[in-house]
Amino acid sequence: MDERVKHTQAALLSTLLDAIRFNCSKKADARDIDAQGIANLLWVMAKLADIAQEPTPGLNETVTALLPYVKAQKANFKQQGITNLLWATAKLADNGQEQTARFKVAMAALLPFVNALKANFNPQEIANLLWATAKPGELLELNIVTTAFESLIYRISETPQLSQQDIWMSLWGVMVWCARLSLISNANQNSVIEKYMDDLFTRLENTSPNNEDEQSIIALAASWLGRACPIVPHYLRTMSQPQAEFRDQLQSCIPSLKIEEEKYLNSLPPVDLLLPDHNMVIEIQGPFHYVCGDFKTRNGSTLLKIALLKKAGFEIMEIPANTVWDQDSIKPCIDQIKTREGASRLESESTGDPLAD
Numbered sequence: 001m002d003e004r005v006k007h008t009q010a011a012l013l014s015t016l017l018d019a020i021r022f023n024c025s026k027k028a029d030a031r032d033i034d035a036q037g038i039a040n041l042l043w044v045m046a047k048l049a050d051i052a053q054e055p056t057p058g059l060n061e062t063v064t065a066l067l068p069y070v071k072a073q074k075a076n077f078k079q080q081g082i083t084n085l086l087w088a089t090a091k092l093a094d095n096g097q098e099q100t101a102r103f104k105v106a107m108a109a110l111l112p113f114v115n116a117l118k119a120n121f122n123p124q125e126i127a128n129l130l131w132a133t134a135k136p137g138e139l140l141e142l143n144i145v146t147t148a149f150e151s152l153i154y155r156i157s158e159t160p161q162l163s164q165q166d167i168w169m170s171l172w173g174v175m176v177w178c179a180r181l182s183l184i185s186n187a188n189q190n191s192v193i194e195k196y197m198d199d200l201f202t203r204l205e206n207t208s209p210n211n212e213d214e215q216s217i218i219a220l221a222a223s224w225l226g227r228a229c230p231i232v233p234h235y236l237r238t239m240s241q242p243q244a245e246f247r248d249q250l251q252s253c254i255p256s257l258k259i260e261e262e263k264y265l266n267s268l269p270p271v272d273l274l275l276p277d278h279n280m281v282i283e284i285q286g287p288f289h290y291v292c293g294d295f296k297t298r299n300g301s302t303l304l305k306i307a308l309l310k311k312a313g314f315e316i317m318e319i320p321a322n323t324v325w326d327q328d329s330i331k332p333c334i335d336q337i338k339t340r341e342g343a344s345r346l347e348s349e350s351t352g353d354p355l356a357d
Contacts, residue, residue, distance in 0.1 A: 010057075013048075017058040024065040035076035038069045039084045046088035049095040063092060063099060070106040079117045082110050083125040086132040093136050093291050094299065100292040104139050111140070114148040123159050126152050127166035130173030137299040139291045142180055149177055153196050164207055171200040172217050175224060176300040179307035198225055205230070219267040223308055235269045237262040242321035243272045243284040246330070253334050254341050266312050269305060278340050281314045286321040295320040 020041060023033055033041070045063050048056055070085060077085065086107060093103045114121075114129060121129065130152055133145050156162070156170050174197045181190045201221045208231075209215040215233040222229040239262060247259060250273075260274040265281075273282040287293030289302040298306075309316055317336075323329035 013056065014058055017056075017062045020062050021058070021065045024069070033069070035073040036078075036081055038066060038073055039077060039081035039088075042066055042070070042088040042092075043084045046091035046095075049092055060099075064102065067099065067102040067106050071109040074109045074113065077110070077113065079120045079125060082113055082117065083121065083128050083132075086110055086114075087128050090132040090135040093139065100139065100294050100297060103136070103292070107133075107136065107140055108144055111144055111148045115151050118151040118155060121152070121155065123156070123162050123166050126155050126159075127162075127169040127173075130156070131169040134173040134176035134300045136291050136297075137176070137180075137301075137303050138297045139299075142184070145177075149173075153177075153193070157196055157199060162203070164204070167200055167203050168214055168217055171197065171204070171221055174200060175217075175220060176304050178224065179300075179304040182307045182311065183303065194225065197221060201225060201227065216269070220304065220308060223266050223268060224311065229267045233267060235264070237270050240272075240284065240286060240321065242286065242324040246282070246284055246319065246324050247273055249324075249330065250334055250337065254338055256345070257337070257341055265309070265314070268308055268312075271309070275337070277344060278337075279314055280317060280337075280340075281309055282317045282319065284319050284321050284324065290320075295322050 042063070045059060045066070048059060067089075070089075089103050089107050092099070111133070114133075130149070133140065133149060133152075153170075153174060156166075162170070174193060178190050178193050178197060181193070201218075204218060209218055212234055215231055216235070218231060219229050219233040221227075243261075247261065251257065251259060257275065258277050260276060262270040262272070263274040264270050265274070271281045272284050274280070275282070283289075283306070285295075285298075285302065287295065289298060291297040291299050306316055306318070317333060319330070319333060
């Protein structure tokens with residue numbers, strides 16, 4: 001695109017964002033943004049954040065200005081507005097907008113209306129809602145999400161004709177929900193939800209994934225259900241700097257420790273570090289594993305991977321990437337592994353295992 005055109009578009013967008021923020025700053029009786037306007041604007045903000053290859057000046061401030069009106073206008077949104085808002089807030093949180101608390105307030109205000117209006121949502125809206133309520137992971141308390149999720153998945157199961165896109169999104173959302181429940185040992189409820197997962201997986205048996213995201217979804221679902229994986233997913237192997245730093249620290253402290261990097265396990269995305277002698281996986285979690293990159297609130301994708309690894313019998317150690325260079329934070333992790341390695345060697349020596357030499 002011509003640089004002059006880019007400059008003109010950027011100037012127009014900046015003017016638009018300025019106008020939105022100015023309108024939001026007016027007194028209540030002077031504003032002319034209604035509930036539908038709020039929903040439409042946040043949907044546009046999410047689209048802009050999703051397609052932008054670099055930060056858009058003023059976007060974060062505009063989202064900040066709009067979010068309080070979600071709770072204020074909550075009773076005035078119709079089902080399409082609720083769907084668009086939950087999708088938009090999930091997308092914005094996933095794109096690193098630093099608004100964790102505001103997103104939580106906005107989404108929590110809308111979720112009760114999902115259950116109240118459950119009969120009005122069409123299949124596409126339901127699929128979007130299942131995705132949107134799963135994507136923020138731990139941002140929303142499980143009990144807040146559960147009622148809405150149960151009503152939505154029941155509606156999906158009762159709908160014989162679904163587009164492939166709706167099935168992909170619904171299947172991913174149900175898997176994340178199962179993951180959250182499994183991580184709190186809610187096995188009884190999980191067995192019920194797995195039936196819905198199995199149904200959605202079965203609907204995709206005679207289809208071909210169109211992209212890497214769909215390949216991943218079908219592989220993860222097959223792993224969860226213990227079904228044969230019909231495809232070989234393609235995952236990128238990347239070694240991050242924090243990952244390499246922790247590996248070097250760990251190997252330096254425990255020279256005898258066997259460490260494997262970027263290892264594929266059970267059709268899952270590669271794990272950062274595998275300690276095969278201890279059946280332990282170490283994940284160095286960068287900002288994209290957390291909502292808004294806050295290094296506290298794990299997102300849906302992260303919860304799903306952790307739950308699948310635990311389901312496969314691995315012990316998981318999660319280390320936020322921003323703590324790798326903090327010796328006070330890292331020392332307990334290394335000490336824990338050092339203790340296990342020492343105990344393992346003692347056991348090998350006592351049994352005469354030549355590997356202990």
